[in-house]
Amino acid sequence: MYFKSKGKILFMLEEMISVHDKNQFEIKLDYKLDTSKEKTVYNIETYIFLPTSLDIGKGNYKKEDFYSDLKSYIRFKTPTVLLKDIDTGADSPFGKLKNAITAMVKNKDKVTIEKYEYHIKMFSSILKSSLRDHVEYIKNTSDDDCCDHLIKQYLTCVKKLLVDYRELVHELSVPTVESKKFAVYLFGDEYISHLVENYSYWLMRIIKDKGGNKVSLYGKELLEFVNTEHKYRKEKRYPSVPGSSVENEETLYRRSVFKKYMESILFLDIRTEKEGKLVEQIIFGIAAGISMIFATGAAFWTQMQYGGNLSTTFFVVLVISYMFKDRIKELLRQYFMGKIEHFFYDHKTSIYSDPVNKIGVCRESFDFVNESKAPPAIMKLRNRDHITGIDNGWFGEQLIMYRKEITIYSEMFKNLHHSYNIEGINDIMRFNVWRFLFKMDNPEKSLYLPDEKELYKKVYGERVYHINMIIKYSSNDQTTYERYRIVLNRNGLKRIEEVVTDKETTAV
Numbered sequence: 001m002y003f004k005s006k007g008k009i010l011f012m013l014e015e016m017i018s019v020h021d022k023n024q025f026e027i028k029l030d031y032k033l034d035t036s037k038e039k040t041v042y043n044i045e046t047y048i049f050l051p052t053s054l055d056i057g058k059g060n061y062k063k064e065d066f067y068s069d070l071k072s073y074i075r076f077k078t079p080t081v082l083l084k085d086i087d088t089g090a091d092s093p094f095g096k097l098k099n100a101i102t103a104m105v106k107n108k109d110k111v112t113i114e115k116y117e118y119h120i121k122m123f124s125s126i127l128k129s130s131l132r133d134h135v136e137y138i139k140n141t142s143d144d145d146c147c148d149h150l151i152k153q154y155l156t157c158v159k160k161l162l163v164d165y166r167e168l169v170h171e172l173s174v175p176t177v178e179s180k181k182f183a184v185y186l187f188g189d190e191y192i193s194h195l196v197e198n199y200s201y202w203l204m205r206i207i208k209d210k211g212g213n214k215v216s217l218y219g220k221e222l223l224e225f226v227n228t229e230h231k232y233r234k235e236k237r238y239p240s241v242p243g244s245s246v247e248n249e250e251t252l253y254r255r256s257v258f259k260k261y262m263e264s265i266l267f268l269d270i271r272t273e274k275e276g277k278l279v280e281q282i283i284f285g286i287a288a289g290i291s292m293i294f295a296t297g298a299a300f301w302t303q304m305q306y307g308g309n310l311s312t313t314f315f316v317v318l319v320i321s322y323m324f325k326d327r328i329k330e331l332l333r334q335y336f337m338g339k340i341e342h343f344f345y346d347h348k349t350s351i352y353s354d355p356v357n358k359i360g361v362c363r364e365s366f367d368f369v370n371e372s373k374a375p376p377a378i379m380k381l382r383n384r385d386h387i388t389g390i391d392n393g394w395f396g397e398q399l400i401m402y403r404k405e406i407t408i409y410s411e412m413f414k415n416l417h418h419s420y421n422i423e424g425i426n427d428i429m430r431f432n433v434w435r436f437l438f439k440m441d442n443p444e445k446s447l448y449l450p451d452e453k454e455l456y457k458k459v460y461g462e463r464v465y466h467i468n469m470i471i472k473y474s475s476n477d478q479t480t481y482e483r484y485r486i487v488l489n490r491n492g493l494k495r496i497e498e499v500v501t502d503k504e505t506t507a508v
Contacts, residue, residue, distance in 0.1 A: 017484060022492030024430045027471075030077055031406055032424040033413055040408045043474040047378050048400040051465055055439045057398050058368040063346060066366045066402070069435060073428040074351055074362065076266040078129040079122075079420040083157050086123075086130055087164050094164055096419055097123045101171050104181070113181065120188045121265040122420065127161070127192055128262075131199040139206045147210070151218050154203065155225065158196050165192065190238045191258040197229050268359075268425070269352040345403065351425075353412075360408045360425070369401045381470050381483050397468075433467075433488060440465060443489040464489045468499075 020026040034040040050056050079093075087094035097119040104116040138150045165188070172185055200222050207214035207222075233241050240251040345363035353359050371379065406427065413422070441463050451457040467486040472479060483499040 017496055017498075019493050019496055020430055023434045024432050025486065025493055025496060027429045027431075029427040029429075030424055031408060031427060033408055033410060033422075035410050035413075037410055039410055041475060042406045043472075044404045044406070045472040045474075046400075046402040046404075047374065047382075047470045047472070048402070049382060049468040049470075050398040050400065050436070051467070052397060053439065054398075054436050054465065056436060061368075061435065063366050065435060066400075067346075069432040070402075071430045071432075073426075074268050074270055074349075075263070075426050075428070076268065076422050077424045077426050078125050078266060079422060080133075081126050081130055083130040083134045084153060086127060086157070087161055093119075093123045093126045094161070098168065098171075101168055101185075105171060105174060105177060108176065108178075108181075116181070117184055118265060119419075120184055121262045123165075124188050124191055124195075124262040125266060128195050131158075131195060135199050135203050135206065138203065144212070147214070148217070151203070151207070151214070155218070155221060158200075159225070162192070162196065165189065186236075187258060187261065189236070190233065190240060190254070191262055193229050193233055193238070194240065194255050194258070197226055200226050269355065270349050270362075271352065272347050272349040345405070357412055358409070359412045360406065362407075362427075363403075363405045365403045367401055369399050371397075371399055374399060374401075375472075377481070378470055378472065381481055382468060433486075433493060436467070436488070437490050437492065440490040443491050462489060464494060 016028045018026055018028075029044065031040070031042050081093060086092055089095055090099070100112070100116045100119040104112045134150065134154055138147055138154070141147050141150065168185065169189075172182055204219065204222050207218055230241050238254075240254040242248045242251045345365040347364050349362040349364070350358055351360040351362060404427075406425075408425065443463055445461050445463050447459045447461045448456045449459055464487050467488065469484045469486060471482045471484075473481070485497040485499050487494045487497065
């Protein structure tokens with residue numbers, strides 16, 4: 001998503017939303033770095049319209065529930081390298097890996113060992129990203145000749161990459177390389193074998209969907225390639241070859257572990273704290289002071305009226321004043337916090353590339369808002385029809401607003417990952433909808449159709465619910481919107497549909 005003004009790119013943000021599993025959907029945002037400025041700031045407002053039939057509201061869905069359902073990951077954006085360029089030249093990811101291995105074999109100090117592990121992880125991560133982008137491009141291209149060229153290129157490049165990587169074993173097979181360091185290379189070998197297998201299966205599905213002569217031309221070669229990788233892992237005694245007669249528990253476990261290990265090089269250290277803690281304590285102190293003034297004033301007044309001697313009246317007045325003192329303090333706390341809470345976010349997360357270097361800040365907040373206070377542009381994009389109004393009993397929908405502000409410090413960013421050009425950070429959010437499913441109807445409903453023989457026949461329909469979501473992106477005084485429809489039933493998520501809207505970028 002590119003934000004422009006008179007042909008000039010002001011800032012860039014890429015966004016992708018997908019169903020992760022039956023209970024979670026994922027939003028992935030790529031924040032691009034504007035190196036011409038000291039810092040780059042992105043503001044994202046997400047408005048979620050919930051049907052009243054779900055019975056989700058301010059009384060039974062608290063901030064703690066929302067943040068418990070939301071899981072976020074912040075990481076560096078994987079460097080962009082074309083599949084054909086991964087092992088081309090000394091400055092390619094493979095060239096850098098080979099140089100790091102040569103240096104580590106000759107000089108096994110802490111720095112060279114760390115660079116060796118760094119480049120294996122980075123090579124694996126870049127390969128995964130390149131495979132995904134290449135296969136995705138094949139899926140989206142409609143040009144038949146271009147598609148043929150890209151499939152051939154995939155097979156040629158991937159086979160060569162595997163050969164090149166596996167030839168590195170000869171450089172590492174020396175007595176001076178410890179078994180733990182050699183194991184890192186083997187982890188990469190097993191992981192990239194899984195990667196090329198998975199994306200080859202995805203490519204098989206794509207060419208089947210495209211039809212024509214693609215399956216006859218490339219299907220057999222792709223299948224033989226996958227079988228070769230299975231055979232290779234068996235020969236190497238990697239315990240991660242899937243089979244039809246086993247549970248494949250070990251295969252899935254090892255894939256997950258390798259993925260986390262290899263991508264750990266890109267993940268950032270985040271430290272979250274509640275925002276406005278000092279102001280909150282000051283407000284609590286003011287509320288306590290005002291309530292104490294009331295209690296003390298009541299005691300002085302009673303003493304003046306009834307003298308200094310302890311009496312039943314004096315005792316009763318003191319007890320009542322202290323009762324009201326606690327209530328006044330609590331009411332004042334709630335009143336003042338309600339007045340200032342919109343000035344602060346719920347959480348402030350500092351983003352570190354290491355224990356010392358702070359490269360950014362993320363602030364986020366959640367609340368239910370009244371539709372009358374929602375921005376007119378959001379309500380216009382919601383664009384309810386009459387059937388939606390009937391479904392919600394003309395009482396409207398419950399509206400959740402989730403705000404996020406991301407600030408990236410450009411100067412700190414420039415000094416990171418000297419070997420690669422890191423363009424920005426990825427913000428991956430997974431939201432679990434399981435709390436929304438409790439009050440839903442049975443997902444399967446009976447329907448009837450006329451039948452000439454039996455008069456009628458029974459069929460089944462699926463009862464679904466629609467959650468509408470509008471995301472507003474802002475930066476550099478520019479704003480754009482995206483709208484989605486989340487379709488789900490009591491069994492979980494079914495699909496996510498993008499609703500076409502006027503997405504033209506406008507000035508804030």
